[in-house]
Amino acid sequence: MTAQPDVLRRYPDTEWGKGPSAGLELEVEQGRVLVFPQLRFVLQPQEQRFLDAKWADGKAKNISLRATDGSLRGAVGEEADRVVLHAMLERYRDQSEALVARLFPHYRGVLRRGNTSYRPVAVEGRETSWRKDDSRLHVDAFPSNPVHGVRLLRVFHNLHPDGAPRRWRVGEPFDSFAVRYLRGIPRPVPGSAWLLQRLHVTKARRSEYDHLMLQLHDRVKADLAYQREAPQLAVEFSPGTTWIVFSDQVLHAAMGGQYMMEQTLYLDPDRQQQPSLSPLKVLERLTERALL
Ligand code: SIN
Numbered sequence: 001m002t003a004q005p006d007v008l009r010r011y012p013d014t015e016w017g018k019g020p021s022a023g024l025e026l027e028v029e030q031g032r033v034l035v036f037p038q039l040r041f042v043l044q045p046q047e048q049r050f051l052d053a054k055w056a057d058g059k060a061k062n063i064s065l066r067a068t069d070g071s072l073r074g075a076v077g078e079e080a081d082r083v084v085l086h087a088m089l090e091r092y093r094d095q096s097e098a099l100v101a102r103l104f105p106h107y108r109g110v111l112r113r114g115n116t117s118y119r120p121v122a123v124e125g126r127e128t129s130w131r132k133d134d135s136r137l138h139v140d141a142f143p144s145n146p147v148h149g150v151r152l153l154r155v156f157h158n159l160h161p162d163g164a165p166r167r168w169r170v171g172e173p174f175d176s177f178a179v180r181y182l183r184g185i186p187r188p189v190p191g192s193a194w195l196l197q198r199l200h201v202t203k204a205r206r207s208e209y210d211h212l213m214l215q216l217h218d219r220v221k222a223d224l225a226y227q228r229e230a231p232q233l234a235v236e237f238s239p240g241t242t243w244i245v246f247s248d249q250v251l252h253a254a255m256g257g258q259y260m261m262e263q264t265l266y267l268d269p270d271r272q273q274q275p276s277l278s279p280l281k282v283l284e285r286l287t288e289r290a291l292l
Pocket residue numbers: 119123134140166247252253254260
């Protein structure tokens with residue numbers, strides 16, 4: 001069974017800052033994966049050496065450039081290596097931002113920069129708990145990071161030097177997924193949002209929206225029958241491919257691959273071209289109450 005008719009949309013762009021595609025807000029807001037098979041992030045000769053998992057420090061699975069202070073995290077290496085790696089992540093960030101500014105003119109000036117990451121570690125064989133296991137279909141939601149309905153727009157790129165694709169599964173539309181699990185989710189315990197913040201489990205108050213998104217994330221990952229039998233599409237992103245998705249909306253699972261870039265951007269749902277398509281509005285419609 002397939003995920004959603006037309007879940008993948010392909011575009012012929014070959015450059016980040018200019019090209020034929022524009023005005024794709026409604027495509028991405030409808031939960032489609034925008035795929036650019038010829039939009040390559042070109043490594044400089046001095047960056048080729050980073051195509052090796054040894055550069056990850058082993059504590060974090062990613063090397064990241066933090067949006068808040070511009071610092072590089074999760075990497076080993078001498079200062080001279082780190083300078084080159086830092087510049088590589090900055091270039092990916094700048095090219096991703098140029099791309100989204102061009103594709104989504106409606107979001108211009110209102111997208112906020114999130115972290116940039118480089119993921120040099122192979123997906124296959126990563127040991128982890130079921131809750132952190134991203135090879136299970138899920139929407140992105142993070143326990144310590146309440147977002148209050150803010151959207152997660154992500155720009156991915158497969159950098160693999162030897163032809164290995166990034167292999168994903170993509171699931172059914174957000175609303176049909178939410179309907180399956182919503183009824184079983186209890187309301188948050190009164191006072192729990194306050195307590196979680198007080199104990200620094202969360203960095204901000206966990207809204208009812210965040211509570212529901214986390215529960216959806218956990219329940220779908222725990223449901224092995226769903227993982228096996230639910231509508232889904234296997235997708236392979238070849239090296240040199242860039243793809244863009246609202247990862248808080250599109251059910252996805254990473255099944256294989258190595259060496260990927262990712263840029264996160266944040267968007268307030270009321271700045272969407274069609275705010276009613278946001279997970280916040282969908283969940284508010286389904287629960288018939290305000291969730292912020
Ligand atoms: C994820 O967002 O779940 C992981 C994506 C990937 O590593 O390809």
